[in-house]
Amino acid sequence: MRPVVGGWSLRRRVITLLTVVGFLLIGLASAEAAMAARNRTQIDAVLNETGPLRVQSQELLNALLDQETAIRGYAVSGDQDDLNPYQEGLAQEQSVIASMRTLLDDYPAISQELRTVEERVTQWRRSVAEPVIATTEQSGTAAGQALVTEAARQQFDDVRSAVNDLQAEVLAAREQTATNVRTSSNVLVVLLIVAALVVVVAGTVLLLSLDRMVVRPLTGLANQVREVAEGDYQHRIATVGPPEFIRLGEDVDAMRQKIAADLAEVRAARERIEWVNSQLQKQAEELTRSNRDLEQFAYVASHDLQEPLRKVASFCQLLQRRYAGQLDERADQYIAFAVDGAQRMQRLINDLLAFSRIGRLTTGFVEVDLNKVMGDVAGQTEAARQYADAELTWDELPVISGEEPLLTNLLANLVSNSIKFRRPDVPSKVHVSARLVGAEWEITCQDNGIGIEPEFADKIFVIFQRLHSKDAYPGTGIGLAIVKKIVEYHGGRVWVDTDVPEGTAIRFTLPALPQDVAAAAAVESGEEPNAPTVGDTTPSTEAPAALTEQADGPDQPDRTDETLESGRTGDMRETVG
Template identity: 65%
Template structure:
């Protein structure tokens, strides 16, 4: 039995034949295109400049003749300037035209004829007239400018006319050759198109008979197996490659039948694990809710007894101050201070627990307006520290205005609080776009943060200084971190800042098309609040 051609062999032979034909067409087209390009270059780089040079040459010759006649009338040497300039330019033009006409004997002969007639006119007419005017005056020069002199110059005109006729013929020959080459190139492109179309049709017919129909039958068999008929045997009379594919698929069917039991068992185990994970996730969610509720209830229920303790301690301090000994006054002051600090801790804990739980929904928030509000809230602190708060043109984001105000107020307040003792505080808020996020930076010139503590400052109630050195509960940056994460961002301390502290956080870019266009770039305008 004769061995059947494989599909690869059939396609390879077809590609070689088509490739050979297209290669021949491509070689012919490349040669024709090169010829066309050379003819177009001749038109653009030689014929066109030759024509413009011939026109300028005639103009320069006429300028010389007019200049000589003007000098013969006036006797003024200034009238000879066009004559002298024309001679120089005439030489340049003749040299340039000779270079462009290289290889064209008739054009070169015409150029030599023009040059010879021009030299003869200057020798027999122009120079004698100039010498006569210089030695005998204008009248002597005018005598020499008779009919003979005009006829001499007319021979130059005739020579230039013949030169222009020859240039026009040169240009038309190049144009005709370019057209012929273009027509040949179009025919070659048509031939290539015909070859490609015929090859495509042949390939499509072959693929349908050798590939599409067998693959359709194979797909039908695969669908039967996928539908549950695992006992259906796949046999195919097709190209060797497809026959081997059908045999491999049938082998896969047999393996599927063998492994189906194990797959069912594995799926049951995976489902059991997924159920366990789902239960743990639900339990974790309930635990988080209970924890938040506990923090809220605990902090809320502690308020009443603590207020009572603080009120009575303050009452003792006001009523009995100075009536007891100094140590008793000190103890009462400690009690008042402790109760007040405990109230602040409870209030901060309450605020921390409410973030993300009591929400009014996200809206578009202009951070410039938020910073104006923050600056007003911290005006007394800024004046006390003799500092300044500045901000660049900030973007509009989606979020809760109250939370974003708290976030920026905490950052700016910390910058004013942890100021350097030897310089007034300067706080600057800036923003830039980084992909799908806005990166907001709070930069100050304060005491800075050591690198070993940059990961600890966002932990709740974490303080790096004694409470007597700087007031506060140590929860402000923890609140800031929770607000940023609630808005889908992240917050960190930039360790590369050399002076002060730079705390950066990100917020997602708003999805509003109008705001996306308006916030495409941030200006460098800055609003400054100073003492």
């Protein structure tokens, strides 16, 4: 068991310090928030209450002066137009007083001064303005002027004095509010300074504590580990500091001991691995050389066998033509067997030669339109389609990067294979389609033929692998092996889809051009693509016709091959060479 280490842990110390600092900062933040709210309220009072009150008090004085001036003018002229400023001033007075009352809830002194102004204005209007107006209308201007006395002027001076007192009270309230704003702002600044000091002090304490409790112990531990890393595996690691660091030092020392104990075994294992790697390297080089020699052997063997095989086939055919009917029936049968065997051997050699050439004799990749390739395939298979009363159709196919002759061979093999393994009582239909899956085109050749059992789905791509006898379906059994090699040469993969309800669907993938992938991504993201994406679009069809000759030829004899499993001929198919 690990010994118990006493003292406060580093976590506990840091959490305690951060908790104290957190409480202090929360308290300061609360005080600052309250003070900031109070400061905003006081600023609002200056901007939205005392400031407008000061302006409105001046507007009130101007309205009263307009009224007093209008009364004097009317008493002199007796013209009713001279009373318009009086009426307008009276309306402005009432509007200003009503507006001021909405701002006086927090200012009782100003409200009291406003009531004093209203009382004196009412008294002046009752004792001076209204009598002057009435007297002038009834008795003329002389009588009206007689009422504008020094006492009347003194009475209006009292009104003006009351307005001045109101303005002085508003100014005093404004100054007091501004003083409060400055005071609260200073308090807020002090609180911010205190908070900054708390952060600085806490940071300093934390920094010093980390230096003493973390940096120094870690530096000492790192120096000791460095000594071990330099090769001194017997150096014992001892650590001081918080309990966590002491336990860490013990763990590191235990690891050092384990490393020292395993080092000899690691060195021995490294030596064994280096020896195995050298053997694997030699085997890889030998395998590469063997594959190259094997491929060269297949090419040379098939090429060199052509001449003697042609002689055998030619002379066997001469015997068959010249002596047919002259010998007994058994001799004619033997000659027929020899001719058939020579012809099948020639087809096997040609197919093997074609298989070995895939990837060896290359013309380079170019952009190939598979629609044009399907047109060539339709032309190549026209005679055979007429013979089998078969229908070949295809959707709009993409443009891909590859070798056109190989791709033509690939699709011709698939189409020929589909027609070859047709059901006797059902017209054959072959359809080729394509769809974009990620960065690859998935191309499908589907027919309504005899189908393939799932257990044989992988075997049909093996070279010379047959699922039927040559009497049931002719061929060499290399066609789908060629298909697989062409697809893999182009960077794709091929498989049989066993989930189709009828017939067979052979699917293979080919890398898509970057512009097709970009166009599909643009369609998925809702953008307008630069070019349309090719997929399962409106199909273009070739008129129903029979498939032409297959790679082996439907009427050519084949060599005798045994089926993989006896008794299963109605639902299995072979590859076509």
